[in-house]
Amino acid sequence: MVRPATHHAPELFRRGISPGARCLVGLAAATALLVTDAQYDWSDSLRSGGERLTAPLYSALATGREQTADALQHLQLQGSLLERIRELEDQNMRLQTGWQSLSSLRQENTRLRELLELPPDGIEPVRFVQLLQRGRSSSAHRLLINAGRSEGISLGMALVEPNGVVGQVVRVGGTTSEVALITDKGQATPVQIARTGQRAVLIGDGIAERASLRFLANNADIEPGDRLVTSGLDSVYPAGMAVATVTSVERDTQSEFAVVRCRPVARLETQRHFAVVRPLVKPDPGSAANRPPPDTP
Amino acid sequence: MSPATEQQLLPASRRLVWGSLLVALLVDLVPITASIDLLRPDLCLLVLIYWSTRPRPPASVWSGWGLGLVKDVAMLLPTGLGAGLYCLCAYVGTHLRKTFDQMALHAQMLVVALLLFAVLGLRAAGQLWLGLRWGGPLELWSPLFGALLWPLLPLLLETRRDTPSRGLQGD
Numbered sequence: 001m002v003r004p005a006t007h008h009a010p011e012l013f014r015r016g017i018s019p020g021a022r023c024l025v026g027l028a029a030a031t032a033l034l035v036t037d038a039q040y041d042w043s044d045s046l047r048s049g050g051e052r053l054t055a056p057l058y059s060a061l062a063t064g065r066e067q068t069a070d071a072l073q074h075l076q077l078q079g080s081l082l083e084r085i086r087e088l089e090d091q092n093m094r095l096q097t098g099w100q101s102l103s104s105l106r107q108e109n110t111r112l113r114e115l116l117e118l119p120p121d122g123i124e125p126v127r128f129v130q131l132l133q134r135g136r137s138s139s140a141h142r143l144l145i146n147a148g149r150s151e152g153i154s155l156g157m158a159l160v161e162p163n164g165v166v167g168q169v170v171r172v173g174g175t176t177s178e179v180a181l182i183t184d185k186g187q188a189t190p191v192q193i194a195r196t197g198q199r200a201v202l203i204g205d206g207i208a209e210r211a212s213l214r215f216l217a218n219n220a221d222i223e224p225g226d227r228l229v230t231s232g233l234d235s236v237y238p239a240g241m242a243v244a245t246v247t248s249v250e251r252d253t254q255s256e257f258a259v260v261r262c263r264p265v266a267r268l269e270t271q272r273h274f275a276v277v278r279p280l281v282k283p284d285p286g287s288a289a290n291r292p293p294p295d296t297p
Numbered sequence: 298m299s300p301a302t303e304q305q306l307l308p309a310s311r312r313l314v315w316g317s318l319l320v321a322l323l324v325d326l327v328p329i330t331a332s333i334d335l336l337r338p339d340l341c342l343l344v345l346i347y348w349s350t351r352p353r354p355p356a357s358v359w360s361g362w363g364l365g366l367v368k369d370v371a372m373l374l375p376t377g378l379g380a381g382l383y384c385l386c387a388y389v390g391t392h393l394r395k396t397f398d399q400m401a402l403h404a405q406m407l408v409v410a411l412l413l414f415a416v417l418g419l420r421a422a423g424q425l426w427l428g429l430r431w432g433g434p435l436e437l438w439s440p441l442f443g444a445l446l447w448p449l450l451p452l453l454l455e456t457r458r459d460t461p462s463r464g465l466q467g468d
Contacts, residue, residue, distance in 0.1 A: 022358040023388035030362070030381030037376045038427055050370035054326075061327055133328055135373040142373050178373060185429070207433075 051148075051173040058132035058176070059146060066272075127151050129159075131272045132176060141184035141206060143167070147276065148175045156236055158277045164242035164265040165189065165230060166274055180204075181268055182243065183211050190234045191243050194227040202228060202244060202262060208269065211244060213260035218251050220258060228262060238277060242266075309348070309454070314355040317344050317454055318364060326371060335435040338443030341368060342386060342416065346409060347450045349390030350397045361387030378423045382416050406444045413440030 017025075036042060127147050135142035147153050149172050159166040159179045167187065171178035180187050185206030191213075192199045198220060200213045216222065226246040232239025244262035251258050321344040329337065345364060348356035365383030369376050389412060397405060417440055 019358055019388055019391050023384060026358050026362040026384035026388075027381050030365070030377040030384065033366075033377030033380065034375060034423070034427070046376065047370055047373075050367075054371045057323070057326065061323070065328060131328065133326065133372070134334065144373065206429075 047171070047173070047178075051176050055132070055146075055173075055175050058144065062130060062132050062146070062272075126157065126276045126278050127153065128273065128275050131274070141181040141187075141204065141208075142170075143179040143181065145177050145179055145274065145276075146175070148173045148177050150175055153177045153276055158237045159274050160241060160277055161266050161271045161274050163267055163271075164244075165237055166266045166268060166271070168236060169276070182264055182266075183208065183268060189237065189243060190231045191228040192231040193222055193246075194229050196221050196226075198222070199231050199233065200228075200260075209263055211262050211264060213246075213262060214257070216258050216260055218253075218256060218258050222246060222249055222258070222260060224248055227265075309351060309355050311355065313454065314348050318348070318356070318360075322364070322368065322371075325368070335433065336438045336442060338439045338446060339413070339416070340443075340446070342383060342413070343409070343443050343446060344450065344454075345383060346386055346390045346412060347447075347454065349387045350394050352394070352398075356387055356390075358384050358387045358391070361385075375423065375427050375429065378420060382419055385419075386412060386416060402448055406447045409447045410440050410444035413443045416440075 129145040129147045129151075131143055132146050133144040135144075143159075143166075145159070153169060153172055155169055155172055157169045159169065165182060167179045167181040167184065169177050170180045181204065182189050182202065183204045183206070185204055187204035189202040189211075190199065191202045198216075200216050200220075202211050203214050204211050213222075213228075224246050227242065228244045228246065230237040230239055230241045230243055237243075242265045244264045246260060247263050248261045249258055250260075318341060321341040325337070325339065325341050341364060345356050345361055349361070361383035362380045365379035365381065366376070368374065368383070369379040372379075393408065397408070400408070414437075417436065421436075
């Protein structure tokens with residue numbers, strides 16, 4: 001059979017760069033990406049671009065997962081559905097009763113703060129968000145949520161859930177954002193011990209469900225079981241939100257500081273729905289609260 | 298050469314190769330509980346190694362590089378780390394192809410486990426170099442699970458590939 005003139009040369013005889021050379025080029029390019037990213041942190045723009053492609057995918061995966069979980073739950077709970085509704089109605093009643101007293105207290109608090117010319121206090125959720133993806137390996141303490149710049153999310157906003165503080169927004173994309181959990185390595189959260197009011201800084205250890213209190217004096221009044229709440233000093237987290245519980249305190253006489261291990265109270269591993277909270281406005285230095293007290297005769 | 302051997306040497310269709318890699322990537326991206334997530338084998342890497350060890354490897358070093366970069370971006374990992382490792386794995390797979398053909402299944406699983414362990418080690422070293430932590434000792438199980446999944450890949454991907462095309466039947 002006569003082959004047509006346009007027939008290409010067989011694969012065997014094609015010449016090109018050898019696989020070894022390709023691998024070397026690939027490795028060099030990957031190393032260049034790693035090094036330049038570590039130095040100039042340019043990958044944010046790449047991730048923001050990639051986020052446009054991956055966001056619909058994550059949404060679809062998250063929706064599929066939710067629907068599967070719902071369907072399974074529906075099958076499991078079918079028998080006890082009425083009981084569950086009754087429980088929720090009771091809970092709703094209790095919450096509504098609590099809410100009434102809370103709203104009157106809030107009004108009273110607002111009036112008092114106005115009288116003292118203090119900046120407004122309290123938690124103001126910007127948006128309720130859903131978890132899209134959890135980081136892997138070294139990024140295991142990062143979350144990707146389904147709200148970004150277009151939903152009013154900005155850098156530094158706090159992420160909370162009903163049990164307590166979850167973390168802080170560290171990267172904002174168009175429709176998604178990246179959140180560093182309070183357990184992320186080096187993530188600092190200003191807290192105070194609820195029992196004594198002593199202030200400290202909670203630092204993430206990069207280990208699941210664990211963080212440590214740093215620079216707390218050896219003789220500090222702290223014991224296992226103490227609750228830590230946000231101090232509100234960083235203007236990121238509203239004051240008084242539950243953060244963690246102290247699990248162990250080691251006092252070494254050789255060291256100046258105690259080693260305090262804590263466990264976050266928020267369900268960092270399992271919770272899928274969160275609220276993003278606006279950072280608090282820094283107090284105006286000229287406000288009454290920050291002015292020196294008038295000289296009394 | 299027997300017809301069966303001829304069929305086995307047929308290159309896989311691009312659609313099947315990229316389709317399987319995409320499905321593996323999607324499975325890798327499905328969010329699961331963080332504690333189990335560490336045990337999850339890198340399915341995308343496993344499929345890439347599989348394709349790179351096939352005759353006339355349909356998955357090249359460049360496909361590995363691109364796929365690794367996509368995973369880095371999608372999984373919030375340091376940009377470039379996955380790209381380099383995937384590219385290296387595709388190359389090693391291509392290099393081992395002839396040896397793989399001669400190996401029994403359990404020996405292939407052992408080699409794959411070693412390769413996945415090497416990737417895990419290099420990834421951990423890269424992360425530590427960048428001042429990040431690695432997932433922890435629990436992550437050491439993931440290469441083992443990956444190697445256990447290896448025998449499933451020919452069952453899932455080979456059967457469709459062996460179907461002879463009309464053109465060849467005509468010949």
